[in-house]
Amino acid sequence: MSGMGGVGKSETILQFVKRNRTPLHERLYAALWVDCGSEMTVRVDFRRISRLYDWNFGDDDILDGVKDRLVSSKTPILLILDNCDDSTVDYNRYIPNGD
Incomplete structure (x- = not known):
């Protein structure tokens, strides 16, 4: 979802x-919020x-490490990227490859 700031995307x-947040193995197990400001x-x-998940990565590996683990997760996880306002x-690069 994208649009101008202040139109209610975050609230939506x-x-x-x-x-959609329901018990384990149903529609959505976790929603993870990332501020991309x-x-x-x-x-x-x-x-x-x-x-949160007890994954250990060095500072240089944190982005790729977390993305790789999220892709391999067996539970449905929603990664929310907020404040993606800079068109440049x-x-x-913050979105994991996969479903």
């Missing part, structure tokens, strides 16, 4: 998560995700 995603906030949030940034 929150409502989607609330409606800056490279630092992205790295902080990816580090937070790695700690390639946000695709």
Whole structure:
């Protein structure tokens, strides 16, 4: 989902998560929120995700490490990239390859 700031994208995603968050092995097991406002906030949030799942990666490997683990997850996880407002940034590099 994309659009101008302030039109309610984040609130729409929150409502989607609330409606689809159900017990393990059903529609949605986890929703992970990443603030893409800056490279630092992205790295902080990816580090937070790695700690949440007890995955150990060095600072240089944090982005690729977390993305690889999310792709191989057996449970449905929604990765939400928020504040992707800078048209000069390639946000695709934060998206894991896979389903």
